[in-house]
Amino acid sequence: MTDSPEFQSVVELRRYTLHPGRRDELIELFEREFVESQEACGMxxxxxxxxxxxxxxxxxxxxxxxxxxxRAALEAFYHGPVWREHGPAANETMIDASDVLLLRPSGPGFPDPDGAGDSRVLVTVCHPAVPVKEFSAYFADHVAPVLRESGLDTFGHFETEPAENTFPRLPVRENESVFVWFTKSTEEHRELLDRTGAELAGKLERPWQQRELTPTTRSVLR
Known part of the structure; x- marks a missing residue:
């Protein structure tokens, strides 16, 4: 649950590439078998x-x-009975599961659920050209307030967790430093976001990556 801030000390942002036409199959399996079973293991x-x-x-x-x-939670789950039974079926839907960012908080975390069932979430991944702490502070002091004044609240500010991957069976993206933030996605703010991205270009190694996401039925973050 998002009202458990201690579980936001280390966060994985995972993006899987699936075989064509199999996303709903994975989501159905995931929501049926992998939500409570993972949380029971300590995540x-x-x-x-x-x-x-x-x-x-x-x-x-x-x-x-x-x-x-x-480490302990992942060992318990991936060596446990639920993954042993249903993991092969999940893996059959996937082409690649290695696009994973390992993150730690650098500002406000995820909010409590608000019941907004139809909202979309926009996630932005930045590769700062300056030290990530410096960029995070600049974003908090100069960018987030401007967005907020225009009606666009940001949340979930994270940066790369530099510690060694404690569960190497599941790879993460290494040798890159990122700043990640979230907001609710609305078309009325597209021009504002495009302008903000252009203004930040000089502080980034490359243009930021923005992805609009729609929550599944059991997603807490909406």
Whole structure:
């Protein structure tokens, strides 16, 4: 649940590439078998999403108390009976599951659920050209307030967790430093976001990546 901030100390942003036409199959299996079973092992699932612009992508978020807790939780789940029974079927839907960002908080976390069932979430991944802490502070002090004044609240500010991956069976993206933030996605703010991206271009190694996500039925983050 998003009202458990201790589970936002380490967060995985996971984006899977699936075999064509199999996303709903994975989501049905995931929501039936992998939500309670993972949380029982000591983690929290914050969001499960379709990516409308990419019909063969599945995006999800899970959090942990710390890196050691992450290791213990993942060992318990992936060596446990639920994954042993249903993991092969999940893996059959996937082409690649290695697009994973391992993150730690650098600002406001995920909000409590608000019951907004039809909202979309926009996730933005930035590759700062300056140290990530410097960029995070600049975003908090100069960018987020401007967006907020225009009616667009940001949440879920995270940066790369630099610690060694404590569960190497599941690879994460290494040798890159990112700043990630979330907001609710509305078409009325598209011009504002485009202008903000252009203004930040000089502080980024490359243009930011923005992905609009639609929550699945059991996604807490909406």
């Amino acid at each position: 929290r699932l914050f969001g499960l999403f379709r990516e409308p612009a990419e019909p063969d992508k599945f995006v999800w978020l899970r959090g942990f108390r710390d890196m050691e807790a992450r």
